[in-house]
Amino acid sequence: MNLIRAILLLIFLITPLKANTIYNLIKIPNLEIYEINTKNKLKYFYAARPFQLGTQKNIVCSNPNKKDLEIKYKIIHKNLNRYSYDYLKKINLKYIVMCKNLSISELYTAGIPDNIMKTLILDIKFNEKYFERVIHHEVFHIIHLQHKNIFNEDEWIEFNNFGFKYAECSTCTKNISLEKYQETDGFFTEYSKSTASEDMAEVYSHMIFLKKKEINQIRKFDPILNNKISYIENKIKEIDNSFTF
Amino acid sequence: MIKKIKASKSEKLIFIFLILLAITTFCTYFIVKNKCLFVKDVDPKDIIFKNPNNIAILNAPCGNIIIELYPDISPNAVQRFVTLIKSNAYENIAFHRVIENKLIQAGDLEFGKKGNLDYGKIGTGKSGLGTIKSEIDNDFNYTKGSVGLARTFKNDTEDSQFFIILQDEPLFEGEYTPVGKVLYGLEVLKKIKSDKRSEYILRPDFINSFKMLN
Numbered sequence: 001m002n003l004i005r006a007i008l009l010l011i012f013l014i015t016p017l018k019a020n021t022i023y024n025l026i027k028i029p030n031l032e033i034y035e036i037n038t039k040n041k042l043k044y045f046y047a048a049r050p051f052q053l054g055t056q057k058n059i060v061c062s063n064p065n066k067k068d069l070e071i072k073y074k075i076i077h078k079n080l081n082r083y084s085y086d087y088l089k090k091i092n093l094k095y096i097v098m099c100k101n102l103s104i105s106e107l108y109t110a111g112i113p114d115n116i117m118k119t120l121i122l123d124i125k126f127n128e129k130y131f132e133r134v135i136h137h138e139v140f141h142i143i144h145l146q147h148k149n150i151f152n153e154d155e156w157i158e159f160n161n162f163g164f165k166y167a168e169c170s171t172c173t174k175n176i177s178l179e180k181y182q183e184t185d186g187f188f189t190e191y192s193k194s195t196a197s198e199d200m201a202e203v204y205s206h207m208i209f210l211k212k213k214e215i216n217q218i219r220k221f222d223p224i225l226n227n228k229i230s231y232i233e234n235k236i237k238e239i240d241n242s243f244t245f
Numbered sequence: 246m247i248k249k250i251k252a253s254k255s256e257k258l259i260f261i262f263l264i265l266l267a268i269t270t271f272c273t274y275f276i277v278k279n280k281c282l283f284v285k286d287v288d289p290k291d292i293i294f295k296n297p298n299n300i301a302i303l304n305a306p307c308g309n310i311i312i313e314l315y316p317d318i319s320p321n322a323v324q325r326f327v328t329l330i331k332s333n334a335y336e337n338i339a340f341h342r343v344i345e346n347k348l349i350q351a352g353d354l355e356f357g358k359k360g361n362l363d364y365g366k367i368g369t370g371k372s373g374l375g376t377i378k379s380e381i382d383n384d385f386n387y388t389k390g391s392v393g394l395a396r397t398f399k400n401d402t403e404d405s406q407f408f409i410i411l412q413d414e415p416l417f418e419g420e421y422t423p424v425g426k427v428l429y430g431l432e433v434l435k436k437i438k439s440d441k442r443s444e445y446i447l448r449p450d451f452i453n454s455f456k457m458l459n
Contacts, residue, residue, distance in 0.1 A: 021416050036415055043416065094419070116398070 026095050026117045028053060030063075034073060034098065040085045044073065047099035059112060061099035064124050069098060072124035072131070079135045082208070087240045092146045093139065094118035100125045111138035115145040130178040133209040140204040143239065144197060150235050153196040159227045160186055167194045180206070186224035203228045204236075207245045215245075280436050281307035287429040289458055299323075300458035301330055301425070305340070305437055306450050310409075310430030312392055315423060319380035322394050322403060322422045327457060329354075329372060329405055335455035341367045342408075343439040343446050350395055351452060352406035359451050367445065372405035379403060380422045387417035390427035409434060 022031045022045055030049040038044070046069055053059035064072075076096065088094065092115045102109055102123035110126040111134070113119075120138055127134060144151050157166070164186075177190040187193055192202040207215060207229060219226040236243055252260070286308030294300050296313065303310040316323040329335060335352060337359035342350035355370025356363040363370075379400040387393070387410060395406035403422055410417070411434060427434070438450040 021414060025416060025420065033416075041419060 026097075026114075026119045028097060028119070028121070031097060034069070035077070038077070038081075040081060040083055040088055041094070042080055042083075042088065042096055043094060044077070044096045044098065047097070051099070056105075058105045059103070059121075061097075061102040061121065061123065064098065064100040068100070068124055072098065075132055076122060076124075076135055079132055080139070083139070084242075087243055090146075090240050091115075091139070091143045092118050093120060093142045095120070097121040098124050102126070110134045111141070113138055113141040113145060115142050127178060133205045134178070136205040136208040137201045140201040141197070143204075143236075144200065147235075147239055150238055151200060156196045156200060156228070156231065159224055159231070161224070166196055166199070184218055184222045184225050186222065186228075188225070199228070200232065204232050207232060212245075284308055284432050284436055286433070287311060292429070294458065297458050299425075300428075301327075301455065302458060303335075303430075303455045304453040305430075305433050306453070307436040308430065308433040310433050311428045312425045313428050314425040315385075318383045318385055319394075319422050319424055321377050322380050322424050325374065325377050325403075325405075326394070326407065326424050328374070330455050330457055333455075334372065334405065335452050338452050339367065339446070339449040340437045340451070341446060341449055342444050343437055343449070344444050345439040345441065346411050346435065348408055348410050348414075349434055349437055350406060350408040352395070354405050362449075364445075364447070368406070370406075374404070376402045376404050381419050385418055385423040387414040387421075387423070388426075389413055390431055391417070391423060392425040392427065393417065393421040393423045396421065411435060 020029070022033070023029055026045075028045075028051055030047055030051045031045040032048040034044040034046045036043045047061055047063040050060070050062045076098065080096065083093075095118055097119060099121065100123065102112065102121060104112065108123070108126070110123055112121040114121075120142055122135065122138065176194065179190070180188055181190075187199065188202045188206045192199040203225070210218075215229065219229055233245065236245075284307045289300065289302050289309065289311055292311070294313075299314040299316065301312045301314055303312060314323045314326065329352075334354055338351055338354060339357040339359070339362060340349055340351045341353055341357050342348070350368075351357070353367055353370040354372045356366040356368070357370060377394075379396065379402075381400070385391075389410060389412055391414070392407055392409050394403040395408050396402045407424065408421075409427060411431065438446055438448075440446055
């Protein structure tokens with residue numbers, strides 16, 4: 001037994017130190033560079049091997065295959081390219097991590113924003129149908145985390161009809177459809193009704209994703225959404241006056 | 246009458262072995278042990294610099310490292326760096342964090358001083374001058390030999406600690422405040438004591454002196 005211990009110790013001692021710049025920067029292991037020379041200076045990484053994060057190791061994500069990565073990178077890059085370097089700096093987003101089957105405590109999720117580490121982890125296999133819009137949804141979470149003082153949830157709740165209550169948390173409800181309502185009535189999707197923060201993110205992502213004409217149409221017929229859209233518009237202007245939806 | 250005795254084959258082998266052993270011992274003590282033996286030390290007096298006022302000379306165990314500072318890129322950071330250099334604050338300060346062929350970090354004035362090293366706290370020390378704002382907006386390519394100011398996880402926490410990279414690090418751009426680039430002496434830097442198992446160095450090498458050319 002002692003001999004085995006000694007051998008293990010010897011292996012440990014002769015294992016060379018591997019300094020990993022990406023890990024040192026954002027504290028996520030097993031990542032490699034996908035693209036770092038982008039116009040808005042976003043740096044794209046991908047999981048070369050599965051990784052686990054958090055003190056409980058409850059955030060898990062796998063490595064995607066090359067073909068999926070190639071396809072999804074183009075989509076992610078196209079969508080995030082609409083954000084300028086200055087805007088990204090103000091919202092504190094710099095690193096995009098692409099991986100597959102992202103989950104927190106075994107609950108699958110589209111993305112995990114971390115404004116402190118300037119990082120957004122994206123699941124490239126999450127909900128193909130709404131993938132593009134969800135990218136902006138997750139970007140909003142970064143904005144919200146970075147500017148908590150700007151987005152007041154109590155003010156937001158006031159926009160809803162009297163008596164409406166959000167769920168206790170975003171995963172506390174089974175109504176998580178991302179399909180846009182034909183008749184909106186204050187909410188873009190079923191998922192909007194989960195929490196105020198998710199509702200804001202859904203409004204923001206639709207404002208980015210839908211055509212101006214469509215947004216104007218919604219504003220005309222849905223007074224609640226009209227208020228919510230104006231709110232997001234004004235708050236984003238506070239962060240970056242030059243940003244246009 | 247004295248009979249001439251011929252050495253046997255095994256005696257000859259022992260003799261050759263002893264000679265080889267002597268050569269090996271000699272090499273170990275006088276060549277291998279001297280890690281600086283084949284390192285070219287550059288004398289700044291032999292060089293004509295374009296901007297002599299922006300030249301700093303760091304003297305490490307194996308010789309001089311000549312650094313050009315970039316006040317146009319990071320004016321506040323360079324000013325802080327020059328203030329500390331001119332006050333000789335970096336003398337006898339440890340190269341406390343060394344990643345072989347990758348990065349060398351020094352400048353902990355509080356816990357990295359020779360004779361007063363604190364291994365438990367090294368890397369967290371302050372200069373007493375307070376922190377300065379990060380200057381990361383200007384374009385700067387972090388190529389081999391680039392010198393930057395170290396910081397904590399947060400921006401605007403730069404103080405006295407600096408690093409020099411020994412390989413290109415494109416991800417450092419926009420993350421760390423650059424202060425300059427090594428013009429001569431990368432080989433000297435590569436000889437600074439490192440440890441394959443740890444970034445933080447036990448019984449580290451020290452900065453002998455750090456001065457401005459003018």
